[in-house]
Amino acid sequence: MEEIYMKGFVGRRAWCSEKVHLKSYFEKYSDTLCEVANKRISEIDILQQFVPQSNQLSQEELFKLIDIMTGEQLTTLLDEDVLKKKIISSKKNTKPSTSSVADEANPSSSFSKGSYQWQRQDRLRSDKFQVVRREVVLDATEKVGPKNLLPNRDFMVSFRIHDPFSHTVGDNSRPGSCSQQINVLGQQFLTALKDKIVCESDFQDTRGDVSEQPDAPVTLRARELYESSMFYFDNTFYIDTRNNENVDYSKTIKEWGTKRGILFGGTKQMERTLVEDLEIRFGYPYLYLHQGCCEHVVIINDARLLTPKDSLFGFDYPLMTKVSHKNLIHCMTCSRFPAKWIVRGSDRLAHDPTYQCKTCFKLLHYKNGKKIGKFTAYQYWQRSTIL
Numbered sequence: 001m002e003e004i005y006m007k008g009f010v011g012r013r014a015w016c017s018e019k020v021h022l023k024s025y026f027e028k029y030s031d032t033l034c035e036v037a038n039k040r041i042s043e044i045d046i047l048q049q050f051v052p053q054s055n056q057l058s059q060e061e062l063f064k065l066i067d068i069m070t071g072e073q074l075t076t077l078l079d080e081d082v083l084k085k086k087i088i089s090s091k092k093n094t095k096p097s098t099s100s101v102a103d104e105a106n107p108s109s110s111f112s113k114g115s116y117q118w119q120r121q122d123r124l125r126s127d128k129f130q131v132v133r134r135e136v137v138l139d140a141t142e143k144v145g146p147k148n149l150l151p152n153r154d155f156m157v158s159f160r161i162h163d164p165f166s167h168t169v170g171d172n173s174r175p176g177s178c179s180q181q182i183n184v185l186g187q188q189f190l191t192a193l194k195d196k197i198v199c200e201s202d203f204q205d206t207r208g209d210v211s212e213q214p215d216a217p218v219t220l221r222a223r224e225l226y227e228s229s230m231f232y233f234d235n236t237f238y239i240d241t242r243n244n245e246n247v248d249y250s251k252t253i254k255e256w257g258t259k260r261g262i263l264f265g266g267t268k269q270m271e272r273t274l275v276e277d278l279e280i281r282f283g284y285p286y287l288y289l290h291q292g293c294c295e296h297v298v299i300i301n302d303a304r305l306l307t308p309k310d311s312l313f314g315f316d317y318p319l320m321t322k323v324s325h326k327n328l329i330h331c332m333t334c335s336r337f338p339a340k341w342i343v344r345g346s347d348r349l350a351h352d353p354t355y356q357c358k359t360c361f362k363l364l365h366y367k368n369g370k371k372i373g374k375f376t377a378y379q380y381w382q383r384s385t386i387l
């Protein structure tokens, strides 16, 4: 499969790293760090170890090179204070004046004020149905249980889970926005990652139309009924077989591939595969499939040794570090509250289907607790209201 994705795109897929076997890489890296700490190897020794050509340089040239390579060179030219001042001044410049003095002095200011209000109204109008996508950084560490992780020895891998999206062939195809970033320890199984992924399709009510008894509690959600899921890393399928009744999604894909001459790798058990055993490319689009057809692009964007500043409590992992506010669907009647119901075939509503909040749904379709009119109703759980 990688042959197809990378074929002819060597330059354009430059953001994908070379393949890295996580366990062997970090063992070697950790050993090197210990060696440096124990033997106190000089910077010149390290440089000559990793850049053999540096043997040909003179002592003066070596020191000059070390100065250039120092970590301080990585600091930004703008320190924090300067940056803050720049942000404040830019805000002042963009904010329109509302004083009458300013209006008199500058005839065009009324236009800019109107333009500003229009932009604000336009923004509010667009926010009515959609919340602006943005990532929220979380610090969800609870620091409970045994402190059993070692800095500079244990490592974590950062997975970014993207929303499902409609793929089209060509350059216009864009992956869905990243919905979660999850840090998983190398020593954890892939099932730990799977159990941390929150997708709204897992939370939907499986009863279907509940218009007769809208207040009856949900008894069975989709994730409890359909537990099957699969990761696809490095041309190998990893399926969840914790439940004997789970479906092997890889079987159908392999059959499809055989008919088209595409060779897929083997199938392994998710609950028996450690994250550190993966051989992956950073920046490469991998896959998480669940609920039969809900496909999420999974991108590994970072992996690093734990430091003393990280949580060293094993129970804190997998750790969700970022979450995005997915577009929130509001009630189509009041445009104020998040939609909680999907109503179909209602003779009281203009749209089919119609998204409604709890209040509007009850006010329009029930009298004294009894259903009035003809319609079907389905509970709708949005990820933004679950998280």
Ligand SMILES: [Zn+2]
Binding pocket: 164, 199, 200, 201, 202, 290, 294, 295, 296
């Ligand atoms: Zn999903």
Ligand SMILES: [Zn+2]
Binding pocket: 331, 332, 333, 334, 335, 336, 337, 356, 357, 358, 359, 360, 361
């Ligand atoms: Zn409403």
